[in-house]
Amino acid sequence: MQTNLVLKWLTAGTILVALILVNLSIFQKEQVLEKGTVVIMELAPVDPRSLMQGDYMALDYALARKVYRQYWHEGQTRPDSAGTLVVELDELHHARQARLSQGEVLKPQEVLMKYHLADRALQIGTPSYFFQEGHAERFENARYGEFRVGSDGTALLTYLLDAEGKRIQP
Numbered sequence: 001m002q003t004n005l006v007l008k009w010l011t012a013g014t015i016l017v018a019l020i021l022v023n024l025s026i027f028q029k030e031q032v033l034e035k036g037t038v039v040i041m042e043l044a045p046v047d048p049r050s051l052m053q054g055d056y057m058a059l060d061y062a063l064a065r066k067v068y069r070q071y072w073h074e075g076q077t078r079p080d081s082a083g084t085l086v087v088e089l090d091e092l093h094h095a096r097q098a099r100l101s102q103g104e105v106l107k108p109q110e111v112l113m114k115y116h117l118a119d120r121a122l123q124i125g126t127p128s129y130f131f132q133e134g135h136a137e138r139f140e141n142a143r144y145g146e147f148r149v150g151s152d153g154t155a156l157l158t159y160l161l162d163a164e165g166k167r168i169q170p
Contacts, residue, residue: 143163
C-alpha cells in the first residue's frame with residue numbers, strides 16, 4: 001500500500017517537472033520572438049522538396065557556407081561541433097560577416113548566433129521551412145531568412161523574404 005502511494009507521488013512529480021520544463025522552453029522562445037534582435041540572412045540554393053515529409057524548403061545560408069569554407073578549406077582552426085558565431089549586421093539588419101566567438105565583447109552591430117555542424121555543413125537556426133502542400137510557388141522566390149535572435153544566440157526563423165525583402169506569407 002505504501003509503495004503504491006510513493007509511486008503515485010513520484011509519477012505525479014515527474015509529470016509536473018516535465019510540464020514545467022516544457023512550458024519554460026516555450027516561454028523562453030516566446031521571449032526571443034518578442035524581444036530578439038532581427039537578423040536577415042541570405043539563403044543559399046538547396047533542393048526544396050521531400051516526398052516523404054511533404055512540401056518544405058531545405059534551408060542553407062550563404063554566410064554559413066562562407067564561414068564553413070573559411071575554417072575547413074583555408075586551414076584555420078576548426079570549430080567545435082557546436083558553438084556560437086559573432087555575426088556583424090549592417091544598418092538594415094542583414095548579416096554581412098561572421099567569425100567564431102572567442103568570448104569577446106560584442107560591438108553594437110554584432111550579435112551571437114548558435115551553430116552546429118551537420119552533414120559537412122555549418123547549420124545556423126533551423127535547417128528547413130515547412131509549408132502547406134500546394135504553396136511551393138509562393139516560396140520559390142525566397143532569397144532571405146528573417147530571424148529573431150536572443151542574447152544567448154538562439155535563432156528562431158520567423159519569415160522567409162523575397163528579393164525585395166518583403167515577407168512571404170503562407
